[in-house]
Amino acid sequence: MAVSHKEQRGIFMNDANKGCRIKICGLSRIGDMEAVNRVRPDYIGFVFAQSRRQVGATWAASLKRALDPRIQAVGVFVNAPVSEAVRLAEVGTIQMIQLHGDEDEAYIRELKRQTAAPVIKAVRVRNGDDILRAEQLSCEYLLLDTYTKGQYGGSGRVFDWNLIPPLQKPFFLAGGISMENVHEAKNCRPYCLDVSSAVETEGRKDPEKIRRMVEAVRQSGKQSGG
Secondary structure, three states: OOOOHHHHHHHHHHOOOOOOEEEEEOOOOHHHHHHHHHHOOOEEEEEOOOOOOEOOHHHHHHHHHOOOOOOEEEEEEOOOOHHHHHHHHHOOOOOEEEEOOOOOHHHHHHHHHHOOOOEEEEEEEOOHHHHHHHHOOOOOEEEEEEOEOOEOOOOOOOOOHHHOOOOOOOEEEOOOOOOOOHHHHHOOOOOEEEEOHHHEEOOEEOHHHHHHHHHHHHHHHHHHOO
């Protein structure tokens, strides 16, 4: 039986005892689906914004059909028309909407008026005030990423995690997370770690790196007690 967006929102927000989740972002090939299906990260990301990992709506729908239904698909958008994200959510290509551009509270409210899909708002972190301001937005989640001038994300660089203040809103942590720092990242107590370039080899998703990263996040969760 299909799960509605409202039911999904409750699942996402209330499963607090699971420990740190893992999202593998930037999937674009059928082989990527096969790789994640073997290890079942909690989330995967389809990038609809301009990027070397960008996918179109038709191809993303094909990829989603090849994805294990137990894995939730997140659509990544940068200053896209609200209608684009809504359409992809309503046809079931994505279950969550990640906003990685300059979208403001008015944009988020209009998005939520049209779809019940949970919203993740990315924050390009320069200081702790950036994060605290973003926490006031009506999204369900934040995504904390590295600030790079002229870029909306995908730098693969780490920001100073000491800038993260105590937060009430659950957050995804992104930006340069790798096998070398995954346990330190987990100590920031994120809801989910968001990984892309660290699980690639020569610009393509590497099944073995994906496997190792998913295992490392889940082992880290067990060691720290979730």
